[in-house]
Amino acid sequence: MSESLVSVRDVSKRYVKGKERVEVLHSLDLEVPAGDFLALMGPSGSGKTTLLNLIGGLDTPSSGTISIGGDRIDQMSSAQLARWRARNVGFIFQFYNLLPVLTAQRNVELPLLLTKLGASERKRRALTALKVVGLEDRAKHYPRELSGGQEQRVAIARAFVSDPTLLLADEPTGDLDRETADEVLDLLQILNREHGKTIIMVTHDPRAADHAKRTVHLDKGSLVDQAAA
Amino acid sequence: MNTLHLVRKNLGRKKVRTLFTGLSIVIAFLLFGLLGALRNSFTLGVELAGADRLITVHKVSLVQLLPISYLRNIQSTEGVDKVAHFTWFGGYYQDPKQQFFAAPTDPEMLFEVYSEWKIVDGSLDAWQRNRTGMLIGQSMATINGWKVGDRLPIGSTIYAQSDGNRSWEFTVEAIFSDGADGANEQALYFHYDYFDEARQFGQGQVGWYVTKVADPDTSEEVARAIDIQFANSAAETKTSTEKGWVQGFAQQFGNIGLIVTSILGAVFFTMLLVAGNTMAQSVRERTSELAVLKTLGFSDARVMRMVLYESLMLAVVAGGIGLLLSVVMAGGMRAAVSQFLPGFAINSDTLLTGVGLIILLGLITGLLPALSAMRLNVVTALARR
Ligand SMILES: Nc1ncnc2c1ncn2[C@@H]1O[C@H](COP(=O)(O)OP(=O)(O)OP(=O)(O)O)[C@@H](O)[C@H]1O
Ligand SMILES: [Mg+2]
Numbered sequence: 001m002s003e004s005l006v007s008v009r010d011v012s013k014r015y016v017k018g019k020e021r022v023e024v025l026h027s028l029d030l031e032v033p034a035g036d037f038l039a040l041m042g043p044s045g046s047g048k049t050t051l052l053n054l055i056g057g058l059d060t061p062s063s064g065t066i067s068i069g070g071d072r073i074d075q076m077s078s079a080q081l082a083r084w085r086a087r088n089v090g091f092i093f094q095f096y097n098l099l100p101v102l103t104a105q106r107n108v109e110l111p112l113l114l115t116k117l118g119a120s121e122r123k124r125r126a127l128t129a130l131k132v133v134g135l136e137d138r139a140k141h142y143p144r145e146l147s148g149g150q151e152q153r154v155a156i157a158r159a160f161v162s163d164p165t166l167l168l169a170d171e172p173t174g175d176l177d178r179e180t181a182d183e184v185l186d187l188l189q190i191l192n193r194e195h196g197k198t199i200i201m202v203t204h205d206p207r208a209a210d211h212a213k214r215t216v217h218l219d220k221g222s223l224v225d226q227a228a229a
Numbered sequence: 230m231n232t233l234h235l236v237r238k239n240l241g242r243k244k245v246r247t248l249f250t251g252l253s254i255v256i257a258f259l260l261f262g263l264l265g266a267l268r269n270s271f272t273l274g275v276e277l278a279g280a281d282r283l284i285t286v287h288k289v290s291l292v293q294l295l296p297i298s299y300l301r302n303i304q305s306t307e308g309v310d311k312v313a314h315f316t317w318f319g320g321y322y323q324d325p326k327q328q329f330f331a332a333p334t335d336p337e338m339l340f341e342v343y344s345e346w347k348i349v350d351g352s353l354d355a356w357q358r359n360r361t362g363m364l365i366g367q368s369m370a371t372i373n374g375w376k377v378g379d380r381l382p383i384g385s386t387i388y389a390q391s392d393g394n395r396s397w398e399f400t401v402e403a404i405f406s407d408g409a410d411g412a413n414e415q416a417l418y419f420h421y422d423y424f425d426e427a428r429q430f431g432q433g434q435v436g437w438y439v440t441k442v443a444d445p446d447t448s449e450e451v452a453r454a455i456d457i458q459f460a461n462s463a464a465e466t467k468t469s470t471e472k473g474w475v476q477g478f479a480q481q482f483g484n485i486g487l488i489v490t491s492i493l494g495a496v497f498f499t500m501l502l503v504a505g506n507t508m509a510q511s512v513r514e515r516t517s518e519l520a521v522l523k524t525l526g527f528s529d530a531r532v533m534r535m536v537l538y539e540s541l542m543l544a545v546v547a548g549g550i551g552l553l554l555s556v557v558m559a560g561g562m563r564a565a566v567s568q569f570l571p572g573f574a575i576n577s578d579t580l581l582t583g584v585g586l587i588i589l590l591g592l593i594t595g596l597l598p599a600l601s602a603m604r605l606n607v608v609t610a611l612a613r614r
Contacts, residue, residue: 049612058524059608079528086526093611097521101238106230111525113232122230158525 005165005198006032006055011064011074013050013221024050025221027064034069034165037192037199039209042218048202049170051218055200056089056168057081069165086114090159092169096151098143104154105130105139111162129157133187149180156187160197167191169201173208185211236538243511247543250507254547254590255554257500258583262555264489265579270570271485281445282342283452284474285438288465292317294434295464297425302458303438308451310443313338316424316436319386320417322373329369331383331417332436333424336364342441343407351377351403360423362402366414370404372564377401383417388428397427439471497586504594508540512598519602520610533603540595541588548587552580 008030015022024047032038040048053059054066057073058081066074073084090111098107109126117125130136133153143151152172159167169188173181189211191197201212209215217224240247285303287293294316303312313334320331336357340346349367356362363383365375375381382396389395399419407413425432442451452468459466512519519532527535559575566573 053608056524058611079530082523082526082528084526085524091524093521097517097611099235099518099521101242102230102235106234109230110235110522113230114526119231 003033004031005034005036005069006030006200007065007067008051008055009065011054011061011066013047013054013059014062023221025054025061028221028223030216030223032198032200034198035192035196037189037211037213038201039212039215040200040202040218041204041206041209041215042224044204046218047221048218052168052170052200052202055166056091057085086111086162088164089166089168090162090164092152092155092159092167092172094171094174096143096148096155098151098155098158100143103140103142104135104146107143107154108157108161110158115162125161126157129161130154132160132191133157147180148176149183152176152180152184153187156184156191160191160195165198167197167199169199171202171204173203173205181205181208232535233538233542236535236542239511239515239535239539240543242515246507246511250504251543251547253503254500254544255551257496258548258551258587259555259558260496260551261493261583261586262552262575262579263559264493265583266555266559266573266575267570268486268489269576269579270566270573281442281448282471283440283442283448283455283468284471285440285455285466285468286436288456288467291437293464294431294436295438295466297433297435299438299459299464299466300435303440303455306451306454306458308442308444308447308454309440311338311341311441312438313342314421314435314438316421316434318383318388318424321384321386322381323384325384325386328386329417330415331385331419333421334418335421336418339364339418342439343413344441345408346405346413347408348403349406351401353403356402359400359402360420361399363399363417363419364403364405365401365418366416367404367406368414368564369417370401372415375401377404388424388431390427391429393429397424440468497590500590501593504540504543504590505597507543508536508594508598511539512536512602516605516610519605520607523605523607524611529603532605533599536599536602537592537595540598541591544587544591544594548583548590552583552587556580 008028011025011028012023013025015024028051030051040051042048050059054061055068057068057076060076060081061074064074065072068088071084071088073081076084098104099110102110105123105126108129109122112122112125115122127136127139130139133156135150135153135157138146138150138154143154146154156172159169167188172188173184176184185208188199188201192199192213199212201208203209285295285299287295297314300312300314303309315332315334318331318333319328321328336353340353350370353364356364363381370376379401380398381401382398384396390397397419405414421435440451440455442448448470452470455468456466522532522535523529556575559573563573
């Protein structure tokens with residue numbers, strides 16, 4: 001495999017609540033090469049979301065280093081992280097998290113507001129992204145007018161519209177039925193294979209994990225095994 | 230799309246709530262404008278009243294008349310430059326309920342005392358020569374559509390002619406402008422000599438005297454000197470400056486400035502609570518949306534600004550409509566109330582204060598929600614759902 005895009009080294013994450021200290025991740029190491037499609041599995045509460053948030057620069061580790069494409073994101077300030085996220089990472093959530101007041105096209109366009117692109121170019125790119133997920137005819141629809149699967153596809157379009165190298169998905173099919181879930185997973189696969197996106201996907205569903213190139217298991221804050229799929 | 234689009238859409242998410250909050254802001258600033266106009270009217274009257282003019286009325290009450298013979302006494306009082314006299318006519322045109330200021334006076338003396346007035350149509354000379362001619366103010370002419378040469382029946386609620394007829398016919402000979410804000414233009418003057426001969430009763434008496442003093446600094450002494458001459462007579466007088474007179478008149482209504490300011494203060498405070506609550510609620514409802522924006526890379530500062538824009542937009546649009554409405558309404562009411570509230574208008578000071586308050590309202594009501602949006606922690610906000 002090519003060299004690592006994501007490099008998590010000796011990372012611990014502790015939460016302090018009053019006198020209690022909960023260590024959610026223990027000296028965790030994880031390398032994800034560019035172009036990988038990694039499924040992250042594990043029981044509830046094992047720390048999957050926590051790890052994903054750290055890799056996506058939404059949170060910072062208590063100790064250890066995280067570098068993404070050579071950027072040491074564990075040392076960035078929150079303003080730096082915001083800027084870094086806008087350029088390098090796209091998030092996909094279990095509950096889609098589209099803004100209800102915006103149409104599909106404008107939801108997709110949202111991350112582009114942080115770029116220097118002009119209005120017409122932003123619109124063009126948003127429509128292109130919608131075309132990739134097969135929803136160009138739904139551009140003017142509001143989230144409430146879309147099915148769950150369609151909403152998730154819009155959310156995926158929003159995640160890659162600004163062309164980040166890394167896509168992070170937290171149980172993207174957790175709220176979808178089998179068939180719709182497969183459509184979404186196929187879409188992620190296309191993004192991985194044809195558009196070269198590196199994807200890390202948290203999932204509880206072994207069949208979803210089958211779409212990934214490999215799967216790692218997290219248990220009580222440590223990686224258990226790292227078998228190639 | 231741009232950030233403003235999103236801000237606008239967010240305001241529209243709870244349309245009824247935004248509408249009601251907006252409406253209360255509209256009404257608050259409408260009230261602000263109209264009360265401001267009212268306050269202006271009271272302070273303006275005081276400011277415009279000449280310090281060099283004295284008004285002499287009957288000591289007992291305004292409605293009691295004074296002998297015309299006092300004219301000579303006042304004229305010869307030391308420090309007096311010019312004198313004119315007036316009598317309340319209770320004038321109206323067609324509808325007795327719509328009274329206006331109409332007074333018989335001496336056509337020569339009037340312009341000696343009010344020397345700043347200018348004839349804008351017709352001729353002063355023509356009016357002075359025509360015993361049944363009248364002089365009207367420009368705003369009175371405009372409102373009623375009266376022109377020079379019009380012959381009009383002017384009714385009186387007080388005086389009948391010797392034949393019992395309460396309708397008096399006068400011809401418009403001249404139209405004047407007061408050279409200031411028009412506060413004195415809702416007025417109609419005609420010849421005292423003609424009036425005195427024709428009226429059924431009250432011959433040889435006038436309502437009040439207006440005196441122009443030679444040196445405004447001596448106003449107080451001149452006023453005292455006038456009153457002393459008539460002390461212990463059948464008709465004692467009370468003389469005060471025109472300014473003091475207007476002020477005393479205004480004070481019958483209490484301290485208008487203070488009242489207006491207190492009302493507006495209470496209204497503004499209420500607005501803070503209403504709009505502040507709307508904003509706080511609206512931000513609390515979309516905690517997870519704000520968190521999503523942050524995951525997309527919107528910085529804390531940017532998210533904070535967006536919330537502030539939202540409260541500002543609400544305040545500016547609604548407050549702006551309110552102010553605009555107040556200007557339109559004050560303009561419409563101006564003519565109708567000009568006799569009682571001269572200078573009833575929203576001046577630029579009031580407008581600027583209004584704009585300042587609108588921005589302040591927007592900033593204050595948005596501040597707390599904006600700060601909490603800024604501090605919002607993405608990880609906990611997303612986990613909370
Ligand atoms: N902000 C926090 N403060 C304290 N403890 C936290 C916080 N966030 C997460 N935890 C704890 O960390 C542990 C791991 O949480 P995390 O959300 O990463 O689990 P997960 O593997 O994603 O679980 P699930 O499959 O249910 O989503 C849990 O025990 C959780 O209670
Ligand atoms: Mg989780």
